[in-house]
Amino acid sequence: MPTIHEEGFFDYLKEIDCSDVEVYAIPEGSVVFPKVPLMRVEGPVAVVQLLETPFINLVNYASLVTTNAARHRFVAGKSKILLEFGLRRAQGPDGGISASKYTYIGGFDATSNVAAGKLFGIPLRGTHSHAFVSSYMSIDEILDKALKSHDGSRVCEDFVSLVQTWLSRIQLAGSLHGVFGETNQSELAAFTSYALAFPHNFLALVDTYDVMRSGLPNFCAVALALNSLGYKPSGIRLDSGDLAYQSNEARKFFRAIEKEFGIAGFGEMAITASNDLNEETIDALNKQGHEVDAYGIGTYLVTCYAQAALGCVFKLVEINNQPRIKLSEDIAKVSIPCKKRCFRLYGKEGYPLVDIISGESEPPPKAGERILCRHPFNESKRAYVVPQRVEELLKCYWPGNSCKPREELPSIKKIRTRCMQQLEQMRPDHMRRLNPTPYKVSVSGKLYNFIHFLWLNEAPVGELQ
């Protein structure tokens, strides 16, 4: 435990040569299960040992937050827009970048993290802040009031007055049940100003003062003014209170506006919800019934509240052609020895049936052939499977100096698509939230025998633990 490092160690690190290293990995965006190695690293032991921490660091949080994103997607449903809003609560700037990248891969549609948008081409989405709303005092602060119509054919010289006219029409319309009197003028000024800057993308945060009495009518006044110039407003964001109730009320209000003023499609205005959302709150919203179209999710997503760390570890499984096994009283911690190959066996309906791990030199399983799949440690758990299709899981991403072909690194969009497709093709009972059927991971008969042969040989020590 050196208390002071030697400077020469950093020089050594600089000179490290990975040309003798080979790295195999399951393609990014794949669905994976415990016991199947995510990566296999071969090479000089000192170098491989140095790669342990960087690889685990890069794999653990990435896998965890991708899984968390996929779980949010699963509960929200395919039709909803999911926005990652977690930068403020991530572990520093790069923690935030990782979160944006991997939640996108896990099924989110966009991020509010502009740096991640720039780096990876992830679609950017966001709204203005509460501070933007409260930065206005009154509508008189807006000096540049002109707005060109969507088709460029005319200029509305006083967009502010147009908004005010629409607000009066809303306030006077009997069918809208006039629940509101005066709306907040800071808010109206902020919305109007935002619409003048972003007429194509007008999305307003409507809960700074009072959603029903101020935010909604103010939004609708600006949206109707934009609409009369040919623009299509984007919608609202709700960020506090009872999101189910407010979204239902907002939907009713939008539909009443559509009817009152004959604006086709206004009723289907997009409603975004945010405010400490997570799997459980989205599930609760679904049970209550709501009209939310998009969710902005931050803290619970990026910090992975439900499980804040993934426990991937590095195990030495073979050295100088000698297999190594790590025994433990806790069977979940016993490692599967040897350099291995891993396969996913697919059934007739296209679902993955089981993963199987075999020794490197064994003939790989073939489609149409009967394959014995054994539980790695439990003698009585065994089954024969005839797969329709066999997929090898570990691919070579770093061949080092070997002549092996190297897998292309796919684009982030392709990784995301792979992730969606892999989740899609899982048998539904593996995916249900309550008591899912565990997916099985097995070993070949030969590997099973070898594990137990080693175990018996090592056992005189192992049993004393």
Next chain:
Amino acid sequence: MPTIHEEGFFDYLKEIDCSDVEVYAIPEGSVVFPKVPLMRVEGPVAVVQLLETPFINLVNYASLVTTNAARHRFVAGKSKILLEFGLRRAQGPDGGISASKYTYIGGFDATSNVAAGKLFGIPLRGTHSHAFVSSYMSIDEILDKALKSHDGSRVCEDFVSLVQTWLSRIQLAGSLHGVFGETNQSELAAFTSYALAFPHNFLALVDTYDVMRSGLPNFCAVALALNSLGYKPSGIRLDSGDLAYQSNEARKFFRAIEKEFGIAGFGEMAITASNDLNEETIDALNKQGHEVDAYGIGTYLVTCYAQAALGCVFKLVEINNQPRIKLSEDIAKVSIPCKKRCFRLYGKEGYPLVDIISGESEPPPKAGERILCRHPFNESKRAYVVPQRVEELLKCYWPGNSCKPREELPSIKKIRTRCMQQLEQMRPDHMRRLNPTPYKVSVSGKLYNFIHFLWLNEAPVGELQ
């Protein structure tokens, strides 16, 4: 909500000029309380708004993990060595760097993150891995067996034989109650090899096979061999099982060795414990009684399991000399308006008594003067305080183009010392784990009146929420 960003926006970001911005902050490493602003940012609203997310991102996790480290230090006690081992479970590489930096500031002694050691000069500590132990097959693999004595006066040509001799002596010594027969030879080889490479820093992970029957006697054999060459071995690490029991047994064994072979100080060999440790498990170890000298803490420390995110937010408090207040039905969410100054008032015994927030133009509180401290929202909660000492909390770290003096940025060691001192000087009842007395944050009488004047004026909207 622009779905596609404009390229020009990135050009705008590149050109941003912060010379009109002033940033005030409470010095890093300070103890802080809710409602007291951690930073005050002044400047053009568009620029300040852009700084919101980066500042919150930089402050939130840093403050959270520093606090978490301080809590671990508090429960472990001052005499223990605390090692941050969290890189594998942090949010990617920079999440890990932030964790190492701020846990050091919060009271940890060292990190296993070599990059953080290099960047910030944080002491590095670590041990070898289980994989290192299992990478050896037998003692015959060690080819270079020579070791120079500590004083350089002689060379032991066969350190391996010296270790084996000591192992036999341990095994034959009646006073050691010979609970073990053959120890694991892979482990013995690994320890011997490690000692040959790091004779000054021999610390062994003793739980790969069996702590009592293999790891401990193997460690002692190597340690005694080193000792006979004048080296002082560093100790052991326990990474599984019942840490209280094992540390007690290890201590007994070390003391028995000290007595048997007359090696002064061997009984006080350092014992490091790791394995999913957190505040609760350390507290439980303390209650059981243990002999652990140092803790290696990873997952629970860096992910802040107890509370995975800190909820710092940005509030607009003044614009164009107009105060802004954010009202809410939830009083904890009502913001304190205006540009403000913040002070900590200290009592006779040196403890901080209360923080007080006042308007920028108010005369600051003075030592020895009677000061009215009011709860910001509760009329009946008020007290007069005569401080012995007054400390202004917000200091200018970025004066922009103003001529204000700029605080020096202290070194990480100074920040850490500040943090330790600040925690040290808190009144103990604020610090106890169970039902601590809340520390009070107050406002001046003038600011209190102003908040409530604004509240009444804004209330017609606020009350409708």
